[in-house]
Amino acid sequence: MSELLKVENITKIYTNGFVANKDISFTVNANEIHALVGENGAGKTTLMKILFGMEDYQEGAIYLEGEKLELKSPLDAIHKGIGMIHQHFMLVPSLSIAENIVLGIEPTKASFFDYNEAVKITSDIAKKYNFNIDVTKKVNEISVAQMQKVEILKALIRGVKILIMDEPTAVLTPQETKELFEQLVILRDSGYAIIFISHKLEEIMQLCDRVTILRKGRCVGTYNIADMTEAKISRLMIGRDVELKFNKKAKQAKNTVMEIRNLICVNDDGKRVVDNVSLNIHAGEILGIVGIEGNGQKEFSEAICGFSEYHAGSVRFNGVDIKGKSIRELRQMGIAHIPEDRMKNGCAMNLSVKDNIIGDRYFSPQFRKFGFLNSKAINRFVDQCISDFEIACDNRNQPVRMLSGGNIQKVVVAREFTSGCKFILASQPTRGIDVGTTEMIRKLLISMSHEKDVATVLVSADLNELLEVSDRLIVMRKGKIVAAFPTTQGVTEELLGEYMLGIKTMTAAEMEDLL
């Protein structure tokens, strides 16, 4: 096997001083599928962006077939033969597949764009690699798996030798995943190198030849898959055997806090993204919502918090219908919400820690004096939060954007958990943050609900988290509840997976008393 790509001591620091990659070195061979694994925030995405010329770096070098690369832009990377299939597809929805594929290398006739020629060359290459797609279709009319094929074709038509794939199976069904793997093996055997980024260790064991493991921005090492087991890889990824087990008291049935009846949310395309969901949520319990992303969990959870609208059904919070209530009213009634994307709506990045903690209560009498903001009371409260939640910041006036991801999340959590809420929605509360903070947030969720009787809904992509933290679970698929478990006892990730993928479905009768 010949060495194709060599990465040597790459260090990348972002302008906020955050070190995303430190001294990373590894090699990729031709005829190889090379896995790149690491926890969220371990620096995989940054590293890939560097390899694809989307980010610059401060130290280190990249060699392709012995030649040192200076990648200033993705164009450079593509010219040198490095292609990338992004997690979020880089396609223009209103253009046809053919137009999308030839973008940047468009055929022309008499200096006008030659659409017919574009169709011809794209369908030729699709046939050559056995991709079954109609290139005249518009991208907004095709399935996700087909979009992925378009992305791969985009790279192939440009003659890349190395294909970087960022979590390609995250959006696919099992059948589609199988098809993709077959295609990738064909590509590998015809001389391509594939860098395969994934969380799913069993996929890596099944598909890849070697694996490079990243941890906290550093490279742990490169190993032959043949020598590894899933457990070994996971230990190297996390650095220690984390057994996030919590002592949970047995749950007693308490009064219903949130009563959801026949809830329907419709998206702009007229699809029912939440489809007739009925559910009771009780005080003192943590309800975990399981599901592959994009199956309505987001819309469902935002609707019951009043953050987005629902179109039929009812949501009653402590007996009061929430329809038409403003977010402030709902918050004052006791609904709190840790949003999925802390950068987008969890925080104002340019404002201080203080301003971010008092966001939902700056107007309350507690923080006001003669109509003015009472700085003393606010500062006292914020400082208390900073010490209670162990927020690592210089002082309360530091802008939030200067903090690390985990500490930003602590600011969000400090605000939401001190709001005196009776119901809390935690959407992906530990996504992309360090183990320590993760542990802290999980413990807090449990103590809030079990000691302070807060009704909690946990939406997470992390099955392990759902199983560890939740008291009971529901599985959502295509906007419906397809399974419900009264306890996490005896529930395994594999079982949940079968419901998430639609291999199994519970009947309404089976779930009758569980919702």
Next chain:
Amino acid sequence: MSKTRKIEIVFEILRIIAALLIAYLFILVVLVAISDEPAKAIYNFSIGPFSTVRRFGGIIQKAIPLVFTGWGMCFMYAVNRFNLVGEGLFIMSACMTTYIALALEAFQLPKVLMVLLLLVISIILGGVIAFIPAIINAKLNANIIVVSIMLNYILLYLTQYILTRLIRDTEVSYAASRSIPLNARLEKIIPQAGIHSGIIIMAIVYILVVILFFRMPAGYAMRVVGSNPEYAKHVGIKVTATIITAQVIGGALASLGGAVEQLGMNDRFQWTELTQHGMNGVVVAVLAKKNPILVPITAFLLAYIKQGAEVVNRTSDIPAEFIIVIQGIIILLVAADSFLSSARNRMIFKSALSPANGLKSNS
């Protein structure tokens, strides 16, 4: 304070100073290039404004309206709305206060009452008119710059209608209103420098504005909405209402500026075109980084440049219009995120890589 933060603040200040220096150098180069007597022009421009009490007073006179329009833009800019209606409001307010002062002339109201009444009217007028583009933009998502500039033309023609049809002094040959009654004028408190009591009004409003912006719940909401509207919505702040309120306050301040300028500086209303005060307000607010506390300083700086240009204009053949160009350049430099940013980033990298600082945990 962390090193990164310190570096950022230092570079932020450096950037504003560098932008002003570049603009200043640019002016000097222009003066040298086009003046018959470059040395005299440079002297007049840079030292001229400080050479006599009257000229120095001129800086203060010019700064007062800029402070008001600058504050106005701070509020608009705080919620990220570049509502330029301040330009039209300034002239409209000056015109309306003149009109009302003349209409009330017969009542012989006491001065304090008369002035107060006129100022309150100008505030209300500004708020009401600024509400129009604000609501159109908020509810219909129409481009705020287009709407406010169209509105400025409408306001300009409205003032010209009032001037020529309702308050024109037929005794003079040029287009000017009748003389503003004495009980409506702001007293000159330092006559030798031509400084009027508008500066006292400014001081009072300064306190109110700073309290509103930093110490009142409404001001807090504006800052949050401006910083991240999605976050504001998430924590239950009424985003649309806050955005509109900020613009109404901004309009009221710009309008108040127009009234103060008119009652303090002019005997008659005789403007026949837009005065640029509103656009100057944009420069003042950008230089102050939308912080109303800094507005008086940045207004003073701009007023100094304007006064310098006026001295040059009066003593030589160079038109004062190049000052408008300078303002554009200042905006571009101060607002350019990448201006000096590579130097800043290099320092941040260096401090992050230095062993003493250690590596931040990757999370």
Next chain:
Amino acid sequence: MSFSEAIGTFLFSIFRLSTPIIYAALAACITKQTGLLNMAIEGIMLTAALSSVVFSALTQSVVLGVLFGMLAGSLIGGIISYANLIGKTELYLTCIAINLIATGGTTFALYMITGTKGTTFSALPSLEVPNIDIPFIKDIPILGTMLSGHSILTYFAFVCAFLVWLLIYKTRLGLRMRCVGENPNAALSVGISVTRIKTVAYLISGAVGGLGGAFMSMSYVTWFSRDMLAGRGFIGLSANNITAGSPVGATLFSMLFGIADASANVLQITAAGLSYFVKMIPYIITILGMVIMEAIRIRKGLKFKDQVVRKAIAGTANEKDLT
């Protein structure tokens, strides 16, 4: 003047008054395709107008005058894209700054060249872009008066609309522009430089705006005066906003504003006492046009969503409740 002649003259003035607005709208349309709002068209056109006058007088060539107008427009477009894309200045502030620089700069330059601040009228007479009489058509009553005898630049405005349409929908650059506007990441992923495409769009937009400026100072009138655009750049921009970036639609809406302008002119003659109110008409119409069109668009969107929701909910009624 006979009645039919008066009608013809009125219709003629619609085309004449629409011309600068069409150029402005097309200029806006081009950058809009790449996802950027060109709010500095006013400044672009103003600079171009001065440049045209000066260079036509200097070179005594109409063609060079117009070309230098376009060049000046492109130069301003280039400055905007440099400030916005390389300098990372907020687009709104960039455009405000550019408009300021154009306002001050043209007045300053005017004074330096001619010694007056008002117009170039006497000091620097501009050449005029020739008007063309269309054979046969010019003899038809009303239609002849309306369509014949316009400046070449007026006829070219409509040609330009077609060219912009070709550019956007039929060329490689147009495809890339639309891609950049719709999903810049897609462009980036195939190595299309977003900055370069946007810069090119600004340069072309500046040139088109420059034609509008040249029309103002070499055809509409044959001199430059300060603030002679009087908001036409912004009116064109709003014509483009209203039609959401289609060159044909933008042209038609510009004509609508042309009608408002022409009507205002007629009214100004008949209703002398209210001349200032008449002068407001184009601006009021612009605001109203934006308000009405956006209101219709929003209402349509709501109605559509409402229908979609109804349909989706009605669908469940027939379906077996799975939960």
